[in-house]
Amino acid sequence: MGQLLGLLSSSAHRASSSVDSLSDEELYELIENVREDSDAVDYDKSIDFMGPAPVYRITSDAVAKRVYNMDQTEAYTMQYVSERTTIPIPTIRRVLPSHSDQESHWIIMDYVRGQSLFRCWSGLRWWKKLCIIWTLRRYVRELHRLPLPNPDTPGPIDGHGRPLRCHGLPFPYTGTGPFASFRELAGWFDYQQYCHRVRLHRGWGSTLHWPCPPFPRATEPPLVLCHGDLHHRNILLDEAGRVWLVDWGNAGAYPPWWEYVHAAMWKDAARLSSCLPKLMATCLPFILGNYEDIYQEYWRSLKPKMENVSYDALEEEEGYFERLDPGGRVQ
Secondary structure, eight states, rough: OOOOOOOHTTOOTTTOTTTTTTTHHHHHHHHHTTOOOTTTTOTTTTTTOOOSEEEEEEOOOOOOOESSOOHHHHHHHHHHHHHHHSOOOOEEEEEEEEOSSOOOOOEEOOOOOOOEEHHGGSOOHHHHHHHHHHHHHHHHHHHSOOOSTTTTTTBBBOOOOOOOOOOOTTTTOOOOOEEEEEEHHHHHHHHHHHHHHHHHHHHHSOTTTTTOOOOOOSSSSSSSESHHHHHHHHGGETSSEEEEEEEOOOOOOOOOOOHHHHHHHHHHSSSSGOOOOOHHHTTTHHOOOOOHHHHIIIIIIHHHHTTTOOGGGGGGGHHHHHHHHHHHHHO
């Protein structure tokens, strides 16, 4: 009956749900009968341009989220964090493989009655906004203090101890890795910079005017558990005023600055509908730690390069400068 029951059985204290008594086939029937427009949760065609909504309301108190990979890392991370912190996270009821393909699965979880900060922020009083900012700061510190199942292994976690492919920005759409150590993760990023220098040299004959800084390594600890996408659409305010974190699809073990640079991208988003509210953007260093120097000096120089990388051709760049000038004098 479903998957992850061994994981979920530890939550005997959780409140009951209308889907608990349903069979897998009954859940599949509910999923198949959802209406994309009326049952989609927090979905707006005018701003959601990346395709169908992945979350649908299937009963009065439950939703189904489609995850487009077979790793059950999102469900595992949600349960792992929920059991070890005070961060409100929707309770997972079932995990089901997709009937339509072999590359996705469904997470059945509780529906949170409330609104995302994307929807309600502008209507909140200033003191409530400050309370939310303080709460988010506490959540991030709780998250970063959690012991990692495998402290030296970057990327998503699933409780089995194996390295897994990394997804989300700035990785390619299909993911990359897995990385067995922080050193391998840093080496992958440094190699992207190296390949960019190769393309610059081929096109312009020089790399002097385009800085390619190395991956930031001076952090302690090198890896912490990160949510990975603290956009205000993934932060919910429920009817009782509690702040919830949702959409853990990009969560994993990454450097402490990882949370900051991903959130900071939203303050500079090209689409105004995606931009963080001004107060929240201003308070990012307070919420997530002040890593503005890494964002400005490393991440902003890296991101445009990554957007045009042909990952299948990267191996062709190996040894380019060494072959060109064994003396290492290439500029």
